[in-house]
Amino acid sequence: MTVSRRNFGLGLGALALSACGGAATSTSSVPSVGLPPDLRPTPNAGYDAWVASFRSRAASRGISSSTLNAAFRGTGYLPGCVKRDRNQTEFKRSLEDYLSIAASDERVSKGRAAFARQRGTLQTLEGRYGVDAEIICAVWGLESYFGERRGNVPVISATSTLAYDGRRGAFFEKQLIAALKILQNGDITPAGMTGSWAGAMGHTQFIPTSYQAFAVDFTGDGRRDIWSEDPTDALASTAAYLQRNGWTRGVKWGGEVGSGAPNGSIIQPQRGGPRFSVTRNFRAIKRYNNSDAYAIGVGHLADRIGGAGPLRGSFPPDANGLTKDDRVALQKGLTARGFDTGGSDGVIGPNSEKAIRAYQASKGLPTTGKPSPELLRILG
Known part of the structure; x- marks a missing residue:
């Protein structure tokens, strides 16, 4: 799987670093309530030294001292981010299992309720960007369970920890710089900039560089706010992302072969399972997450939110002989x-x-x- 919008391996005491010296303090500006112990700042001299050296690189990229001081106050090294990054073993879930989760009865029910609540916004976005309202809603559903699971790990701590760790240091330092620029722009406060352990943020889980490239202020309040309870800016940012990555107005993503799906390329992601006819908009969804299962999950969930029933085709028994x-x-x-x-x-x-x-x-x-x-x- 390639990294496009965010980091994937498709779903958290305080160490003050305002002077980047690593002195411990109890005056944290970054919340840690509800986080497991390994996602709370832990003293690490190597990390402190890395942050101290990072300051000059950040300054050369236009980050002010005041932004750096505010951003790193109360943050620190999160060992849990490193553990999760290094333990991302290649895991292959069958399409049947994936869809059982992505388009479960509960998620479909929540999706229809969420769509009803946001119908006006979603239809306005469809008119503006050309992306089907149900598709926007389905991305929201897969990324954060319609806003219920946005992540509460401090993004500056997460991205700086992973940049220091070095396995993908250049990538995460780029995300850290982008996150600091977001703070400097005033879109969010350091305490409010939370997300996943890998730095994906908000209702539709943008990594900082994708936020910079695609996030929009649809509400017109002067901030591109993808974190708040109001999902409008996040949903608009997702629509803008898909539009700018090849979405074609009026073309469906595809569908199960035999269900009246539009003509397109035929794929069968799971041997013996249903086949799907997919269009150019299926490929646009894959720019969000480069996975056939993810794109089918978004498309199928969107169809279910719009009133369609389950897939008609069946899947074969699993490796244990069980249906x-x-x-x-x-x-x-x-x-x-x-x-x-x-x-x-x-x-x-x-x-x-x-x-x-x-x-x-x-x-x-x-x-x-x-x-x-x-x-x-x-x-x-």
């Missing part, structure tokens, strides 16, 4: 016996694996944590 219905039945069976799987969506993730191990242990079975037809038979 989605089998996996749902297994999750329900475990939960009914007191081994909570955290839901019954047919996606076998960490919660389901933990529940399987606990059940297996209670029955004296090998604790593999893996679903199987035999386990389903026992539960049945």
Whole structure:
């Protein structure tokens, strides 16, 4: 997967650095409430030295001393950002599982409610930028669950930590400079500039450089505010992003073959699963996240928000020989016996694996944590 808009591996005490010397202080201007311990500032002499040397580079890029002092006050090294960045193992989720999450019944229901609340704004944006209102809403849904999960990690701490770490140092230093310019422009305060552990921000998770390139002040209040409870600027920025990355007005993204989808290229992301006819606007969505599954997720969620039903085609059994219905039945069976799987969506993730191990242990079975037809038979 390539990095285009933000950093992907498609979804956080204070160390004062106002003088970039690393002296500890209790007067933090950056919130840390609700963050796990590894996403709170931790003393690190190497990081402090890096920040001190960074000041001159930032100044050469037009960042004022007052901006630097305000931005770094109360921030610091976040070991959790490094851990998450280094532990991004290549993980392949099937399209069936991805869509079970991206277009779950709950997300569709929330999406329709969110669309109803923002109908006027979304339709105005469609008229201005030519991007389907449902597509804008679907991106919002996949990126932050319609604003419910925007991230609360301080962006300056996150990007400076990852720039110092060096694995992708040049990329994250570029993001840090862009974040400082956003602060200097007055779009947001240091305390308000929060996001993911990798610096993606706001309702639709822009990285700082993409914010600089595409964010718009649609409300006309003088700030491009993608962080506040009002999602208008964020939704407008997403529409502007897609428009400037090739979206064609009046062309659908595509659809499942056999469902009346527009003519386009035929793809089948999961062997044995449904095929899709995709258009140039499918490729525009992929500029947001360069993944076929993501683009289908956005398109399908948009269709569902607009009133369409589930996919008609079926997916083959998984590597364990279980269909989605089998996996749902297994999750329900475990939960009914007191081994909570955290839901019954047919996606076998960490919660389901933990529940399987606990059940297996209670029955004296090998604790593999893996679903199987035999386990389903026992539960049945």
